[in-house]
Amino acid sequence: MYLLYSAALALALILTLPYWLLQMARHGKYSEGLRQRLGKVPQYLSIQPVQPVIWVHAVSVGEVLAISGLIDAFRSRNSDYRVLVSTTTDAGQKLAQSRFGQENVFYFPLDFEFVIRPYLQSLRPELIVLAETEFWPNFLRLVHTNSTKVAVVNARISDRSWPGYRRFRSILPRVLGNIDLFLAQTEQDAQRLVNIGALPSRVQVSGNLKFDVTVPAIPEIAVNLRQAFQSTNTGPVIVCGSTVEGEEPLLLHAFENVLASYPNAVMILAPRHPERFPEVARLLEQLNIPFWRRSLWNGEPLSGSVLLLDSIGELAGMYALGDVAFVGGSLVPRGGHNIIEPAQHGIAIIVGNHTENFREIVALFQTQNAVRVVGQAEFPLVLMELLSNEAERMGLGKRASDTLKDQMGATQRTLEALQRLLDSSSTRTPPGGSNSTVGTKIRSH
Secondary structure (H helix, E strand, C coil): CHHHHHHHHHHHHHHCHHHHHHHHHHHCCCCCCHHHHCCCCCHHHCCCCCCCEEEEECCCHHHHHHHHHHHHHHHHHCCCCEEEEEECCHHHHHHHHHHHCHHHEEECCCCEHHHHHHHHHHHCEEEEEEECCEECHHHHHHHHHCCCEEEEEEECCCCCCHHHHHHCCCCHHHHHCCCCEEEECCHHHHHHHHHCCCCHHHEEECCCHHHHCCCCCCCHHHHHHHHHHHHCCCCCEEEEEEECCCCHHHHHHHHHHHHHHCCCCEEEEEECCHHHHHHHHHHHHHCCCCEEEHHHCCCCCCCCEEEECCCCCCHHHHHHHCCEEEECCCCCCCCCCCCHHHHHCCCEEEEECCCHHHHHHHHHHHHCCCCEEECCCCHHHHHHHHHHCHHHHHHHHHHHHHHHHHCCCHHHHHHHHHHHHHHCCCCCCCCCCCCCCECCCEECC
16 A cells, blocks of 8 residues: 555656746745755754654644644643654744744655655654644654654544545555544544544544634734824724635725725735735735735834735734734635634634634634624625624624633643653654655645
C-alpha cells in the first residue's frame, strides 16, 4: 500500500510542479521554509540544551490559536520538556513564532521517508500531537516504527471531507492504527473516526479546544483605532473577518447601503489569505469606496471608509472594536470560519449559510439564539436590522459570550489525556532504517 501511495504522491508533485512554481513566483507562497519542508532540520532546533521533546503540528492560523492554551498549560506542568511546533502555512508559521518563539517553530516536512527521517533522528520526540485531522500515512508509519506515541487532538471530520474519508475506508484502518489516541471534538466526530478505522478503545471526546482560546491582548493598532473612532465620532463599526473570494463584493455593496443611513460608519475588512490583499484593494478602487490599508494608516479619519486589514494576527483584536461582526467563508460555499473570536468580545455575529466546517459550533450558537445565519440576499437586511436595533444587537452579542463561557474546559480534559499517554511511554530510540517510501495527505477540510 505504502509503495503505491508514495508513487502516487511523487507523480502528483511532479505533475503539479508548474502550479507550485507559479505560486512561488507570483505570491511568494511555499518558498518560505522550502529547505525545511525538504528535510533540512534547522540548526536552531538542535543547539538548545538537551531536553525530551514534544512535537506539536498545527497546520495554519486556526490550529495554532486552538493549541496555544494547551501548549502553555503543558509547559507549566512539564517544564523539563521542550515543546516544538510545526506548521504548514506561512501565516501559521508567523503566528506560531510570535506565540512560541522562533527557536521552537519550523515547517512540517513533506511526507517522504528521506525527508521525515532527519527530523525524527534529530528531535527524537517522545510524543507527537497532531491538531485536528492531519493523517500523513508515511509520517505516521515512521513515527510508529520509532515507537513514539501519537495523539490527534481537537479531532474533527467535516461534512465536506466525510465522503472522501469513506472512499478510503479500506486502507484507513492501517493508517489510523499508527495513532495511539484520538481526542474528538464531538460525539459525531468520534463515531466518524471509528467508522473509518480508528480503534474504539483509542477514541475519546474531549471537546473543542477553540472554545478555550484565551482572549488575545488588544494590539496597538486596535487601541489607536478606538481612540481615532472616539475622537472623530466614527461608527458604527462593522468587522468582516476571514473573507474569501466572491464575498467582498457582497459585503461592500451592503456597506454602501449602510453608509446611506450611517455616513460615519466604517468597515474593517480582513481577507482570509494574505496573497489576496492587493486583489481586494483593487476591488475597493473599482467600486470607488474610500479605504486605507492598515499598513499605511497613520491616524487619518476613517468615517465613511474601509480599513483593509493587510496584516497577520491582528484580526482577533479587531473584533473588540466592532458593533457587528461578519465571519467569512460562509456567504459562498467554502465551509465557513470560526466564530469563537468575535464571541469572545461579546459582539453580534452574522455568518452565511455555508458553515459546514464549523457545523457543531454554529448549531450550538443557533440553539442559544447567539448568531444570525443568513443567505446572500438576507445579509444586507439583517445587517441594517442589527445596526438599527441596539437592544437586539447587544443581546445577540451577550448570548454569544455566554454560550462560549458555558463550553469551556476542553483544554484541561485534553491535557489530562495527553499526560496519561506521555506517562505511559517508555524511553525512545532513534528510528531505524526501514525501507519505506513516501505518502500523501489525507486530511479534513
